[in-house]
Amino acid sequence: MSKERILVADDHDSLRRGIARALRETGHDVEEAENGNAAIEKLHNGQFDVVVCDLKMGGSDGLDVLRSAKALHSPTAVILMTAFGSVQTAVEAMRIGAFDYVQKPFEIEEMELKIDKALEVRRLKHEIDYLRHTQPDIYEFDRIVGASGALQQVLDIVRKVAKTNTTVLIRGETGTGKELIAAALHHNSLRANRNFVRVNCAALQENLLESELFGHEKGAFTGADRQRIGRFEQADSGSLFLDEVGDMSPNTQAKILRVLQEQEFERLGGTRTIGVDVRLLAATNRNLGEMVASGEFREDLFYRLNVMAVEMPPLRDRKEDITQLAETFMNRFSGELRKKVTGLDSAAEKLLQRYNWPGNIRELENAIERAVLLAEGDVITMDDLRLGELSPRVGGSDVVSVVKIPPTGIALEEIERQAVVEALTMSNWVQKDAAELLSITPRVMNYKIKTLRIELPRQRRPTAVSM
Ligand SMILES: Nc1ncnc2c1ncn2[C@@H]1O[C@H](COP(=O)(O)OP(=O)(O)OP(=O)(O)O)[C@@H](O)[C@H]1O
Numbered sequence: 001m002s003k004e005r006i007l008v009a010d011d012h013d014s015l016r017r018g019i020a021r022a023l024r025e026t027g028h029d030v031e032e033a034e035n036g037n038a039a040i041e042k043l044h045n046g047q048f049d050v051v052v053c054d055l056k057m058g059g060s061d062g063l064d065v066l067r068s069a070k071a072l073h074s075p076t077a078v079i080l081m082t083a084f085g086s087v088q089t090a091v092e093a094m095r096i097g098a099f100d101y102v103q104k105p106f107e108i109e110e111m112e113l114k115i116d117k118a119l120e121v122r123r124l125k126h127e128i129d130y131l132r133h134t135q136p137d138i139y140e141f142d143r144i145v146g147a148s149g150a151l152q153q154v155l156d157i158v159r160k161v162a163k164t165n166t167t168v169l170i171r172g173e174t175g176t177g178k179e180l181i182a183a184a185l186h187h188n189s190l191r192a193n194r195n196f197v198r199v200n201c202a203a204l205q206e207n208l209l210e211s212e213l214f215g216h217e218k219g220a221f222t223g224a225d226r227q228r229i230g231r232f233e234q235a236d237s238g239s240l241f242l243d244e245v246g247d248m249s250p251n252t253q254a255k256i257l258r259v260l261q262e263q264e265f266e267r268l269g270g271t272r273t274i275g276v277d278v279r280l281l282a283a284t285n286r287n288l289g290e291m292v293a294s295g296e297f298r299e300d301l302f303y304r305l306n307v308m309a310v311e312m313p314p315l316r317d318r319k320e321d322i323t324q325l326a327e328t329f330m331n332r333f334s335g336e337l338r339k340k341v342t343g344l345d346s347a348a349e350k351l352l353q354r355y356n357w358p359g360n361i362r363e364l365e366n367a368i369e370r371a372v373l374l375a376e377g378d379v380i381t382m383d384d385l386r387l388g389e390l391s392p393r394v395g396g397s398d399v400v401s402v403v404k405i406p407p408t409g410i411a412l413e414e415i416e417r418q419a420v421v422e423a424l425t426m427s428n429w430v431q432k433d434a435a436e437l438l439s440i441t442p443r444v445m446n447y448k449i450k451t452l453r454i455e456l457p458r459q460r461r462p463t464a465v466s467m
């Protein structure tokens, strides 16, 4: 890590040298300026992380130095040193944008503390800028992989509503890309350069809920040793993403609804009412409509969230995206793990296609990461995928023993029955896929289901069945 650069400006020579020496001893890279003009010149010639500057100097004074630093739009933090009695000017300096001030005389430790704080704030700012500027391209639409009609339909809606302030409710099974879509909505909106703040509603603890959402003032409760800005306030002028919104207690639902209606709140222990302008995005893997019907989710909150609904298709319904996704992940992990893996063999590819993907894209992502790690050559094989852990191996010589015959014996029909049920479960009861798993035709599968009297789950039952 490079050393932090500090400029010390004071026309009082011995004081300036003393400060500079102390700061050098703590490991900083320090330059000195013997008056205001010299300080301004140095500011123009190089980047400093912090400027420590006397307020009163002949020629250009501390305020001039501060104004120059601001005019340069550099991220330099300015700390002013004031003589006793010039607090008024110090306040003025804070208004112009000084980071802090110290009153003379001071202990060098006090100055070091302020410098550390300034550096810390700078680091955080830098991090935020970094996140803002590097993240967006993750959410560019062309980074969202998949050409299937099902996904393109979703992206069409997203493109249409991204630039509006419409509330969007994203529904879909786990791992289908709900968060990715929420982030894409934000990063393609007019609010893109403001914050995208995610609140995991499932993890909200009721006793900390208000402090988390609305923030608190210092001393609001035992342990509140500093002020905290809540999620709503962080998201002001930006987007607030309520994730896992179906997992809130009734109490929490009521509180969230209140802010959404009023768009204002108070910090805990505070008296000022704070108004915010947030664009609301929400996601859930639950069926909120059903939850409303059963009384688990407030109807009024549901209507407030469900302005525009987006349904993320499960991966098994867009199998045509699997290969492209797998290749994207493979390239990414082979780069990240510095391992040359360039493709999948045909058996591996076939397995990806016939697998049911209950964990959707996240599961695929994890499977590929594992496979890249395990791959011995530069091609991923079926074994590397380890999907076989969940399903019996398919094909030739390496069929593992899947049948366990109890010593008391078992009817062959019972084994067959279990195999068919297992294949159906793995295929989400899609008979065609289950048939493929067992290397039989869909017709034979249908015949087995009837003769073995296998009961299909309610929603998969053909309507024409006579009872
Ligand atoms: N279309 C896609 N293209 C590329 N990566 C994707 C796509 N969809 C999802 N992903 C990746 O899959 C993973 C899971 O996506 P995400 O976290 O958005 O899912 P989720 O629906 O929010 O899941 P959960 O319900 O478990 O929170 C992430 O790493 C995401 O980047």
Ligand SMILES: [Mg+2]
Pocket: 178, 179, 243
């Ligand atoms: Mg998620």
